[in-house]
Amino acid sequence: MGDQDEILSGVTAIGRRYGVPPEGVAEVAGGVANRGFVLGESLFVRVARPGFEDDLRKEAAVVPMARSLGVRTPAIVEYDDSRRLIDAPYVVMERVHGVEPTGVPLGLAEQLARLHRADRIELPGVPQDDRDDPWRTVDDLAERGYLDADTAKWLSGWFTRLAGRFDRNEPKVLIHGDVAAHNLLADADGHLRGLIDWGDAAWAHRGMDFAKLPLDHVASILPTYIRTFQSAAERGPREDEVAAAALWFHLDWGLGKLAAKPWPGQRHWTAPPGSRILGLLRFFAADPPAPWSTLT
Template sequence: MPFSKETLQELVCAYCGVAASAISLTPIPTGKFNTSYFVRADGDELVMRIAPPRDAVFVFYERDMMRQEPGLHALLLEKTSVPVAPIIAYDDSHTLLDRDFLLMKRLPGRPLTDAPYVDEAKVLRRVGRCLAEVHALAAEGRYGYLGEHAPMAPQPTWVDAFQMMWRKLVEDVAAVGYYDETESTALLGLLERHIDLFDRPVPSSLLHMDVWAQNILVDDASNLTGLVDWDRALWGDPEIEFAVLDYCGISKPAFWEGYGERRDTSPKARIRNVFYLLYEIQKYIVIRHGRNNDPAAAQQYKRQVMQIVAQLMHRT
């Protein structure tokens, strides 16, 4: 374990009031950002998630992003039927551990990636219905990453928010050495030349932004039992969520049947979708370089970005 058993037991004891001898912990191997454990505390089934150290390499919106999860879970539990876990403790005091951590109830089921024989169409229809509920939650006149981690100033319009998000992400990639000044300027200019496509009235919808098979929990009867990992959530145009769903293989016909609305497939929407896809892919340059120590993979993502950029410039 990256942390000693005694340290982890102390964290659980602080909030659950049980003896250390009544606590067992099992590492969750699938976590890609946080360090996570299944916890059994005197019969209660919990999940503990521990944030990365503060000196890790982050995409701009990742730093302290766990801070927004308690509020989001509470909102979803109050306003939707989306299966999310009650969070029973969140600690950013760094008195017990030099990282943020949280404890939440363990949801039943297993990741869709580990359930090859379920009825995928049934699951995706339910995921679609859930995201329709989520997208119906809207902030009033504020766009962007609005959570307690505050990675950006809230913006009055989506076009302003996305332009700021794009600039910050390009700067992050440049900061780890994968864009030079010419490339950064070109990517910023590319959005500027198409910015009118984003200047349109859209709701500031709550967006999950990380729905893929690993974050979808199901039972053996193909029921959706959990939609997890809300720490990347933002508020804005649902089209950017659709691009992530495309990338992650979720936006299949069954999903759209559950979602209940047809997406815009106009030429303008398709160009926006390319930018939203680029926003999704560029983060992996930073992640592969800074957290996975895999510069070859980071370069591969950069090549993918540049190929898409070249195709977009040819089209427009």
């Protein structure tokens, strides 16, 4: 019996423990870090792929924290890394019914604000992300011939201007790390039902959590994100600061991927090497409102 069949057999055995017959077990296509299986109508199993075991262990620590803050994410029913039933760590989770949204789901801004208000505590496997030198990325691309000298100078100047628009040393917040359509579940009316897959969670600058949404989506939810802090009578960040930080990461990560090899067949919009940079061009060509119009 092959490894794939052994995993399916193990998941089927897990299903029996929860009263789900074999015909109620079905694998869901996709998933880079995990294989996913539905267990009837109420449960879902995620099995770590080789090399991603630590991500699933991190998720088991972060999800209870996120739920305690009121973040809509499926509850973890069981986490097991004993490898008795399956030769890989797995989690049994609440199954949340929803679809991948085509736009920005209603409620996402409020959910991110809840998450970013988390008190700093030790969470197993959750790192601090301090990536913060885009000027080196620009210099490297110029040296390798991906950028001409004048463009490299202009981009370095853009990063310098953005660096003056937000506090790069503000206290780190808990971020999801992969806020993208494939990790969001929405109902038929477009309301967010669940934020899933916490394998990239980290303590990082809040702007990083807006880096995997298209910039027009970021611009649409940012005012509500800011108002959520104000409605809770908390001193939150200013909209222009978060916009500058989000743009910083979009530009940095977009440049960092210019020299990558194509990755065809992927559904997330950031997969093609040029998508982020062209997304920036598209966003600013559409004449965005303030504060975005002041950030170039």
